[in-house]
Amino acid sequence: MPAVTIIDLARELGLSKTTVSDALIGSGRVSEATRQRVMTAAQSMGYVSNRAARSLRRRTTGAFGLYIPSEVRGLSFYMHFAFGAADAAASVGRDLTLHTRTSEHFQVDGAIVIDALDDDPIVDRMLRAAIPIVFAGRSGPLPLPAQTVGTIEIDHRAVVDFVLEQLKSTGTRRPGYVGLESLRGPHWAADSKSSFEEWCLREGIEPHMLLLPADPNEDELFAALEKLTGECAVDAIVFGPQGLAGRALPMLHSLGKTPDVNSEHGFRVASLAGDPVSELGSSQIFAVDLAPRSFGHEAMDLLVEVSTAPPSETLHRFHAANLHRTVDASDAQPS
Known part of the structure; x- marks a missing residue:
């Protein structure tokens, strides 16, 4: 006996093939009553869904892509970002495929690109593949005309201003900055550096800034701290890249500085991207989550939106950081 097809169901129910197909896969504008009617008929007639054929009809692969540049992949921020993306993909029945810089083909229904460098070749290949793309953070080359694109970013300038104002309120007068070398991106590094510089100029103080590689060795980090605390005589250091503030604590102690965000006379240390293990909740670090x-x-969520209902223009969203200091139990003051 031949297998029951959508055409058979449509003929039996007196509905169009499109309506029956939409009812079976839960898409389109199909009423709940019609959907239930189709599902009941499908069950009674022995209809069995063919996922591969369904994907061909909908031109879907059942997966979304994610690209994280190798330069920053070691930071826990990107691991947690990937977990969140995977959770959201699973909620709509999609898998998540991780792409590398050497990827040539993209058998996905769309992709997220986070913090890519300006000249990253994979971004250009993705754009030319004409798949829907969401840029998380301002990154990569400009999209082609008529490209389905969304962007979502963190307002890093607001984060920098928030942290510096908080430090100022606790007595900081000469902050220093340790940032990421950003000649080719990512843009958050350049935004954070320029925001620090602009804040210092508004306050009428000299901006003391040092830039390091994405993963500096101990000697490179120590040399930066030694210069800022010695020659520059700063009374606080703001770290842009995640994890550097936590690594810097023992070095600062060896340089005669005692980091403490609660003490009136403590040396101030801040992280613009708090590491969940070494920085968030620390009494020695003012860390932004x-x-x-x-x-x-x-x-x-934005990628699902732009891939299922392509917008006429680029959609832009902001992700809100938790602009407050996280405090662990040891920091709590007795009542």
């Missing part, structure tokens, strides 16, 4: 898992989830 960028909520990367939520960021990844929101980026995937």
